[in-house]
Structures are given as structure tokens and as C-alpha cells.
Amino acid sequence: MTDVKSDKSNKSASGWSRRDVLKASSVGAAGAAAPMFFTKNAWADGHESIGNYPVKGSEVVFGFNVPQTGAYADEGADELRAYKLAVKHLNNGGGMLDTLKPSMLSGNGVLGKKVAYVTGDTQTNADASRTSARRMIERDKVIMVTGGSSSGIAIAQQYLCNELGIIFMCGLTHSNDTTGKDKQRYGFRHFFNAHMTGKALAPVLSKEYGKDRRAFHLTADYSWGHTQQQSMQEFTEKEGWGTAGNIMTPLKTTDFSQYLAQVMNSDADVLVLNHYGANMVNSLTNAVNFGMRDMQKNGKNLEIVVPLYSRLMAKGAGSANIDGVLGTSGWNWALQDAGSQVFVDAFVAEYGFPPSQAAHTCYVQTLLYANACEMAGSFYPPAVIKALEDFEFDGAGNGSTLYRGADHQCIKSMLVMKGKSPSARSSDFDYLEVVQEVDRATANYDPSIFPGELGPYKPA
Amino acid sequence: MKMQQGFFERNRSVFIFALIALTMPFWFPLIGGYSGLDTKIMVFCIFVVGFDLLLGYTGYLSFGHAAFFGIAAYTTGLMLKGFSDNIIPAIIVAVIVSTLVSVVIGLLTLKRTGIYFSILTLAFAEMFHSMAMAMLQQWTGGENGLTGMPTPMLFSIKMQGDAVFYFITFVAILMFYVAKRIERSPVGLMMRAIKCNQTRLEYTGINARKYKLLTFVISAAYAALAGALMVVYEPFVGHEFLGWHQSGEIVIMSVIGGVGTLVGPMLGAAFMLYFENVLSVDLGEQWLLVLGMIFMVVVIFMPGGFMEAVSRLQARFTQK
Missing domain, CATH: 3.40.50.2300 (Response regulator)
Structure with a gap:
């Protein structure tokens, strides 16, 4: 038994002779060197190749x-x-x-x-x-x-x-x-973008809900949420609103009750949901279930705002919940x-x-x-x-x-949208109506307010 | 009769791996692969070999190895960004930081075995993930990931295209060789003894905990090295690197390839990445479903993974 085994291993030991190893390593070395021979240097219509340019074939x-x-x-x-x-x-x-x-x-x-x-x-x-x-x-x-x-x-x-x-x-x-x-x-x-949303939405909000409002933000805790919240706060404050508070909610949150309770205990009379996708569907549904849309604060109706609207979100939240809720869209x-x-x-x-x-x-x-x-x-x-x-x-x-x-x-230009009531809907895709088309001049802003560089035309 | 085997014979699998890996840029495009994916496969080969030392040899199933991978990736990214675009100090610091974290996690989790160990490691990894997403997003970039690193440099060589492939492949071959040495060493024997029967091992007067911790830390160092190289390969760190999904993927790669064989998990990693990035295109939206079915078939009919299939085939041919 042991004899057979050692015999076998002997055989395979000789199967990998020194020459085989040399052969294998020379193939490896050739492989390592090969790319040097194939470096791209194609020229076409006077330009050097960048990325997948020039385009070959039809x-x-x-x-x-x-x-x-x-x-x-x-x-x-x-x-x-x-x-x-x-x-x-x-x-x-x-x-x-x-x-x-x-x-x-x-x-x-x-x-x-x-x-x-x-x-x-x-x-x-x-x-x-x-x-x-x-x-x-x-x-x-x-x-x-x-x-x-x-x-x-x-x-x-x-x-x-x-x-x-x-x-x-x-x-x-x-x-x-x-x-x-x-x-x-x-x-x-x-x-x-979020900045344009704030710029377009804030004047509509102050027109609809008045200038002496206090907003409470719930914000998805990542880059988009942060920029959306900053922009909403900046532009609503320009309209004379106050900011009662802001809570960063983790992206994975599905139950927003604990945060909504804090909103209800504050003196805020507007709730801004800087949420997108499933976050927004859940937070809005929670707020409606808490009866927040029928609540009175500071002698005014408590209002909910969803800065970024999409049809899929509106559908998820249900038209009864989004009825009359204001937000923005790029197009409809x-x-x-x-x-x-x-x-x-x-x-x-x-x-x-x-x-x-x-x-x-x-x-x-x-x-x-x-x-x-x-x-x-x-x-x-x-x-x-x-x-x-x-x-x-x-x-x-x-x-x-x-x-x-x-x-x-x-x-x-961009759109300020409002959720349609269930009775006003004409089809299964008809959840939102255009409140106002905000023109290009209003949505425009100075690009230098944000840091960052575009970089060179030719990649490094 | 015991014979001293030669260096080449003992390391035959390392040489075969080196041959296959180094020639990859030539044959991989023929089967629909592309430059970039081969580099990623090499990174994950390092990751799974280290993972297999823990799972395959001591039998401890960690569901939190993404933590070490991710911490090293973030450290590398921050080092490249803030210290120097040279990858050597970045990799060294990243592996050290991640390994130190693994010592702490190892001390806390290795007191438990089986499912409790798995859940504890998962919890730690998720803790780091949450931290990267919320508390530390100033540094990690949160949801957006860590971006804006300079092109990684190996002294004066740009780590792009073929240069990064051969660099990472060289490291992968080296790390596979090291894993083979560990497998054959007295520590490797202890690792197998732990898997076999930990209580019996302890009755012989051996401190099993020491060896468990050692294996866990070695395995984490492999994950850390892979994480650091991942950033060298692509100067970007996604928060997904720390997520449970990443940990799960490594487990699936190992199981599908065959745990406890070192080679199997590498086969599994290559298969998974090839499937996810090449075959998925032909399958369209249903690719995850097909992958799930393949995983089920492998687990039900070949619990030893691809390596079991290989050894069955070998047995059939040698019998005749």
C-alpha cells in the first residue's frame, strides 16, 4: 500500500522536472512582457486615442x-x-x-x-x-x-x-x-438637482402655506439627503420660515414612528421629508397613520412636503396619502x-x-x-x-x-407637483399634477457655490 | 516509507496556479472575459484563500470578513488620498490597522462556536458598516463611497491596466504559497485538530484558543490585503465593501468551490465573478435566479463543491 503510494508520488515528481518548471516560468515571463508590445498608440483623424476612441467598424x-x-x-x-x-x-x-x-x-x-x-x-x-x-x-x-x-x-x-x-x-x-x-x-x-428643488419649491410653499411657518426636516442620512436638506432649509429660511429641527434617519429605516413623535412634540407646523424611494413611501405612510395630515399646529394645518417626487414613489405611498402634498419633478x-x-x-x-x-x-x-x-x-x-x-x-x-x-x-425649467386625490386620477399612471412650471431663470444658480474641479480634457 | 518531496512537487498547485494566472490576459478574453475582471478575480482569490484557512481548516464560519476587507480598503483609500500615492505604505498601514481590529474581534467572538460565532462576527461587521454610513461619513463618504483618490503608484509605475494585474497576481501567487506553507506547518495541523475535535485537543494540554485566534487573525490579514489591493486596482471604496452582502459572497464562493481545499474557493471566486459579470449579461434580469439554482444544485449534489467534482472525475479515470 505504502509502496504504491510512494511510487505514484515518485512518478509525478519526475513529471515536474526542472526543465518543465523552466518552460512554465518562461511562458510566464513572456506573458508578463507581452503587454509592453501591445500598447495602444493608434491615431485617427488627427487625434490620439482616448478611452475607446477611435471607433472601429460600422x-x-x-x-x-x-x-x-x-x-x-x-x-x-x-x-x-x-x-x-x-x-x-x-x-x-x-x-x-x-x-x-x-x-x-x-x-x-x-x-x-x-x-x-x-x-x-x-x-x-x-x-x-x-x-x-x-x-x-x-x-x-x-x-x-x-x-x-x-x-x-x-x-x-x-x-x-x-x-x-x-x-x-x-x-x-x-x-x-x-x-x-x-x-x-x-x-x-x-x-x-437638490439645490434647484429648494430654489423652485420654497416660493411656492410660502405662497401656499404662508410666510410664518416652522419646518421640521427628516433627512435620509447620506449625500443626497444632506444636500437636499441644506438646500430646503436655505431657501425656506429665505422665505421667512424657521427651522424647528432636523433628524438624520438611517437609510435602512423602515419605521419612522420614533422620529415622527419628535416632530409632533416640537413646535413645527411643516414636515419636510428629505427621503427618496422606499424611505419616502414609509415615512409618509407612517405620518399619515399618525394622523399628522389632520393635525393642527400653531393654529394652522400641519403640512407635509416631499421635495423630490417620482411617479413610482407616489404609487408606492398611495394617492390617498399624497393627495395635495407638494414636491418637485424634472419632467412629467x-x-x-x-x-x-x-x-x-x-x-x-x-x-x-x-x-x-x-x-x-x-x-x-x-x-x-x-x-x-x-x-x-x-x-x-x-x-x-x-x-x-x-x-x-x-x-x-x-x-x-x-x-x-x-x-x-x-x-x-422644472416642475412643482402636487399629489392628486384618488377621485381626480384618470389612469393608473396619473398620480401627480403640475402646480407650476418653474422657468429656467428661477431654477438657475451660480455654479461657483459648490467646490470641485472638472479637471483636464485628456485623462491622466 | 516516507520520502522527502522536492520543492516543485510540494508546490505543484502553486505552480499550476501561477501558470494559469499569469497567462490570463491571453486566454481570458477568448471566453468573454476582459482586462479588469481578471484583476478583480485575483483580488478575491487572496480573500477566499485566507477565508478558507479559517472556515475550511478550523471549521469556524465567519460572516463578518467584509469588516476586515472594508476597513483595509478605507484605510488604503485615505492613505492614498492624504499621505502619498505610493501604494506600499498604504497597503502596510491598511493591513496593520485591519489586523489589529481582527485581534479585538477575534478575542471577543472566538469564545463562542457554531452559529453564535457566525452571528457575532456578522454583528461586528454590520456595526462597522453602520459607522461608515453614518458616524464616519465625513471620512468614508457614506453612501457615495470614498472617491477622489489619485492614481495609485508603485513608486514610478502607474497601477493601471496590465501593471496592476501583474502586481496583484504576483501577490496572489505569493499568498497562495504562504497558505500552502501554513497548511503543512504545525499550525495547520492544530487547525485541523480544532475542526476535528476541539475538546480532545485541549485534553492533550494544548491551548486551542491561541491557535484559533492565530488562524482568525491570519485569515483577517488576507482579507485586509485583498481589501487594500482592491483599492489599488480601482481607486474607489464603496460602503458595500463592509456590508453583509460582501461577507456572504465570500462564503458562497468558498462553498461553491469546495471548502478546506484552498484551490476550490479560488475556483469558486473565479466562477462567481465570471458569472456575475459575463454570463449575467446573456441571462438578463434572471441571472440571480440562475445563480441561486446553481448554488443549490452544488450544495445538494456536490457538498464538496467544484473540488469534489474534480476528485470524482479523477477517481473515475484512475480506476480504469
Whole structure:
């Protein structure tokens, strides 16, 4: 028995002779040296290669990185629908290609190349989103990445893309940081932000509820929540309101009773819920269950405000709970301008129901990127970036819009929304009504109020 | 009759691993992989090898290894940001900090065994996660993660693309060799004895707690090294690095590959990352469901993971 064993090991010992080892290590050494021979140095139309430029072949590939699993999967699914529609329109014409002005889009691909796409799953997880974006960039050779349904994830991808020389067109991200302290040369945001929400919402609030109000904030304890709370406090105080308090609620909170009790014991007569997604659905439902919407404080009705509204959140909270509650949105499918109308019609024809604001911003971002490539006459990223910077356009659903060059934030009109009562609703997608369209001049702000640098046009 | 084996024979698996790993940039793209994913696989190979020393050899199932991974990642990130863009001091400090934390956690948790140990480690990891998300978000960036690091440098070499791959692969091969040495050492014997029967071991007059703590700390140091290298590979720290999901993923990688074999967990890590990033694209939204089913099939029919499949196949061929 032992003899057999030692025999076997003897045999295999000789199977790995010194020569074999030498062979193996020389293969390893060749492997280590090989990349030196393949360093990229391709030149095309006078530009050096950056990221996945120059684009080879007859197709140009876009990367759509959205949450397909996780907390924001519903929103991600709607974003993906919009992206697919945008690709269809870029290749075959139709949709906002007819309304966007100025536009060089032909409806026959971009710069003579058909648009193809790959998709990825961010899993509502920053690390996963970066790995997924990296796959698109390294393997699928995408020229541009777009997507993201929360600020943390958008910022994480924006840094990665900036480093690799790939333009990142943000999807739904509302934190001031995306185009504030974390702004990047290769990142662009069409969606509005928390600062603009505060600026637009505060005057409407003081008109509706009066100037002598005291607000209590409940704030989701992360970057977006913090910036949203600061902006709301700043602008409501400008209107003459007081701030009774602010509680940072952990992101994982599902029962907000303990915080709401503190709000009720304070002298506040307005409750501001700086929450998004499931947080907002839960905190609002808790507040309604506490009877806070029927409560009197300081001789006035206690009011609830939800700074950032989305249709999916409104649906989650239920229309009986959001009836009359004020908030802001970037866009709504009920808008009557030509750009919104063609987009909604195309979306409904394709999928059978109207698009969300996340779908709108993703769709517009794809078109704007493609149009910038046409304007630059090249996919060379620095040229495309320069085409996007300070680009003035109209007909994309938000009136005349500026892609501000100083911070890559779109300056455009936005909406103050109110929850509809159950009886006023016309369909299963009709939860919110437009109270006021806030014009671009009101939403505008000085980009230098936020720190951060865009950085160089060519990645390090 | 016992024969002294040669260096190459004893370390055959290390050489095979080195060969496969170093040639990865050539064959990996052929099966849909890409540069970047191979580097991440190497990082996780280090992580799971260390984890296997604890789970596979002493039988202690830690559900909190993400803590060591994450603490090291944050430390590395902050060192790169605030001290120097050279990765060497950053990695050293990160591993030291994380290892010290593991000594404290180890002392507190190793008094318990089985499910109690798992839950305690999980609780500690979640505590760190909550701290990163709330109290310490000034430093960690909270939900947004830690960003804005300079490009990591190995003295004058930029840690990007192939340079970072070969650097991390070199470390992975080294750490696998070290794990093999530990496996064969007297400590390795003690580790197996603890798994076999801790009470009996203690009756022989051996201080089992000392060896348990040693293994736990070694395993945490591996996790810390992986965490530090993760930031070298990608200058970004997500709060997910500290989360229970990360801890769970390591457990799944180890189980699917075959615990107690060192090689198996590495196979598991490669498979999981390959599946998550390459195959998931073809499967669409349902990829998590398919992954769950694969995990179930493996656990039910091959409790020894991929390594059991390998040894069964080997047995079949040698019989004939």
C-alpha cells in the first residue's frame, strides 16, 4: 500500500522536472512582457486615442448601465426602455429627433455608424456598477456609458469613466454633489438637482402655506439627503420660515414612528421629508397613520412636503396619502410641449404606458450625446465634451435648456407637483399634477457655490 | 516509507496556479472575459484563500470578513488620498490597522462556536458598516463611497491596466504559497485538530484558543490585503465593501468551490465573478435566479463543491 503510494508520488515528481518548471516560468515571463508590445498608440483623424476612441467598424456601441435588480429595479427597467427607444430613433428617425433644436441628428445612426448597445446591471450597488461599467468599456468597447438611478452610483461611475476617458451621461441623480463637489470633465447631468428643488419649491410653499411657518426636516442620512436638506432649509429660511429641527434617519429605516413623535412634540407646523424611494413611501405612510395630515399646529394645518417626487414613489405611498402634498419633478408625461408629446407618443406606442421622469432624462441624454458627436464631427471625447459644454437647445421637453460648461449641469425649467386625490386620477399612471412650471431663470444658480474641479480634457 | 518531496512537487498547485494566472490576459478574453475582471478575480482569490484557512481548516464560519476587507480598503483609500500615492505604505498601514481590529474581534467572538460565532462576527461587521454610513461619513463618504483618490503608484509605475494585474497576481501567487506553507506547518495541523475535535485537543494540554485566534487573525490579514489591493486596482471604496452582502459572497464562493481545499474557493471566486459579470449579461434580469439554482444544485449534489467534482472525475479515470 505504502509502496504504491510512494511510487505514484515518485512518478509525478519526475513529471515536474526542472526543465518543465523552466518552460512554465518562461511562458510566464513572456506573458508578463507581452503587454509592453501591445500598447495602444493608434491615431485617427488627427487625434490620439482616448478611452475607446477611435471607433472601429460600422457600429458605435453605447453602454446602458441601470439597476436591473435591487431597490431601484423598477426605475432601472423604465430607464432601459427609454434607452432602447433612443437607439431606435437614432438609427431610424422619429421621436425627439423631430423636435430637438438645433439638431444634426439624421435618423441614420451617428457619424455614419449604426448605434448598437450593451446593457449592464448596477444592482443598486456602487461597486457592482463600476465592475459592470468596466466590462462595457474594456470588453464591449463602448464609446459612452450612461445610467444610474441613485447619486452614489452615478458618482462612482462618473469617477471611473473620467479616469478611463469615457464620457458618462448621468441618468437619474439628484444630489448636488454629482455636478458639485464630485463633478468631472467626462460626466454630464441633464436631471435637475437638490439645490434647484429648494430654489423652485420654497416660493411656492410660502405662497401656499404662508410666510410664518416652522419646518421640521427628516433627512435620509447620506449625500443626497444632506444636500437636499441644506438646500430646503436655505431657501425656506429665505422665505421667512424657521427651522424647528432636523433628524438624520438611517437609510435602512423602515419605521419612522420614533422620529415622527419628535416632530409632533416640537413646535413645527411643516414636515419636510428629505427621503427618496422606499424611505419616502414609509415615512409618509407612517405620518399619515399618525394622523399628522389632520393635525393642527400653531393654529394652522400641519403640512407635509416631499421635495423630490417620482411617479413610482407616489404609487408606492398611495394617492390617498399624497393627495395635495407638494414636491418637485424634472419632467412629467402630461406636459403639452411638442418635445414631450412626441416622446410620450413614441413611448406609449412602443410599451403601452407613459414614461417616467427617469426615462425622459435617460432618453434625452442619449440623444444629446449623439448630437454632440455629430456637431464635433468625431467621437474624439475632448471634442464631444466641448460640443456639449454650453450647448443651447430646445424641444427636449423642458423648454430652452443650457448644458452649462462650468459644471456640466443642465439649466432648464422644472416642475412643482402636487399629489392628486384618488377621485381626480384618470389612469393608473396619473398620480401627480403640475402646480407650476418653474422657468429656467428661477431654477438657475451660480455654479461657483459648490467646490470641485472638472479637471483636464485628456485623462491622466 | 516516507520520502522527502522536492520543492516543485510540494508546490505543484502553486505552480499550476501561477501558470494559469499569469497567462490570463491571453486566454481570458477568448471566453468573454476582459482586462479588469481578471484583476478583480485575483483580488478575491487572496480573500477566499485566507477565508478558507479559517472556515475550511478550523471549521469556524465567519460572516463578518467584509469588516476586515472594508476597513483595509478605507484605510488604503485615505492613505492614498492624504499621505502619498505610493501604494506600499498604504497597503502596510491598511493591513496593520485591519489586523489589529481582527485581534479585538477575534478575542471577543472566538469564545463562542457554531452559529453564535457566525452571528457575532456578522454583528461586528454590520456595526462597522453602520459607522461608515453614518458616524464616519465625513471620512468614508457614506453612501457615495470614498472617491477622489489619485492614481495609485508603485513608486514610478502607474497601477493601471496590465501593471496592476501583474502586481496583484504576483501577490496572489505569493499568498497562495504562504497558505500552502501554513497548511503543512504545525499550525495547520492544530487547525485541523480544532475542526476535528476541539475538546480532545485541549485534553492533550494544548491551548486551542491561541491557535484559533492565530488562524482568525491570519485569515483577517488576507482579507485586509485583498481589501487594500482592491483599492489599488480601482481607486474607489464603496460602503458595500463592509456590508453583509460582501461577507456572504465570500462564503458562497468558498462553498461553491469546495471548502478546506484552498484551490476550490479560488475556483469558486473565479466562477462567481465570471458569472456575475459575463454570463449575467446573456441571462438578463434572471441571472440571480440562475445563480441561486446553481448554488443549490452544488450544495445538494456536490457538498464538496467544484473540488469534489474534480476528485470524482479523477477517481473515475484512475480506476480504469
